Amino acid sequence: MNVERIGKVLEKTEADALLLCDPSAIFYLTGRKISPGERFLGLLLNKEERPKLFLNILFPFEPCEGLDVIEYSDTDDYVKLLRPHLKEDWVLGVDKDLPARFLLPILKQKLVRDCIDGSLPVDRTRAIKDEEELRKMRRSSQINDEAMGIFKTLVKEGITEKQVADQIPEIYRSLGAKSNSFDSIVAFGKNAADPHHMPDDTVLKEGDAVLFDVGCIYEDYCSDMTRTFFYKKGPTPEQKRIYELVKKANEDAEAYVKAGVRLCDIDSVARNVIKEGGYGPYFTHRLGHFIGTQVHEYGDVSQSFTVPAEAGNTFSIEPGIYYPEILGCRIEDLVIVTEDGCEVLNHYPHEIEIIR
Ligand SMILES: [Mn+2]
Structure with missing residues (x-):
């Protein structure tokens, strides 16, 4: 139990209790x-009682310690179990991921007066990592840097994307990580133009771009990095122009990050580089996402997040x-926001690299 974190979460909510x-x-x-599958799992927090x-x-x-566990079986009614711990005039903060099949009976039987988003206080607390979390984030990305150096050596004449991707989990394990943090993206040639391409039987050929979007889990914390290589032949002039624009967009955005700047403005810095280079319509996604024990945590570096970055994000x-x-x-790199800038967690070079 992390009493300090629970305290921070409860401070941030207007609800009488959080589920x-x-x-x-x-x-x-x-x-x-706990992986509850399709069963009900709920952590009930309020300021007066023990969790x-x-x-x-x-x-x-x-x-x-400090946590009361209320056990139930498949034949119990969870609404009945919840009722004595809630009050009819309360506002309940409900997890955004509580399945509707569990929420609807709570509403129908009027266990509380109203429900609001109960995830936001947790998400906002999670978005600011403490020192212990940052240590794990750094190590996870260090392993990812090291792994990238190995992944590129797998790229050989005649190999398929899938054959490369299949070797990735074992390499992470050999470096001390607990396997992948998400399904690796390995894309050859024109497949690299599909941002979420899944490795298939495409065979590598000379002149292909080779894109790796990969990450691992180290002590529960995720890494996530992307690099784009060229196989045997250097890029054509147009490919070089595109590559250098992406590199500049990445580096200008990283140089702009610091506590207090708005997330949407970081997105704009990168987006403007690409727009001014003439490729605006081909940058089709947000600039970034928050990350921690999950690869995608609450918070985007995009036009829709107008809040400022905070140290520890x-x-x-x-x-x-x-x-x-x-x-x-x-x-793609991961960064930690600091008061006067950011710490870039990935050190694998950005320069054009030709795999021979
Ligand atoms: Mn990512």
């Missing part, structure tokens, strides 16, 4: 990992240009 169910939020607050965890007896649970900076038939290119 959380996202296993990653529960892990963040209690240190316990309560509603847990199906199917799931083993190591006792946690960790997110990706990943501009890309996806210009069909010519080149798909993305350069």
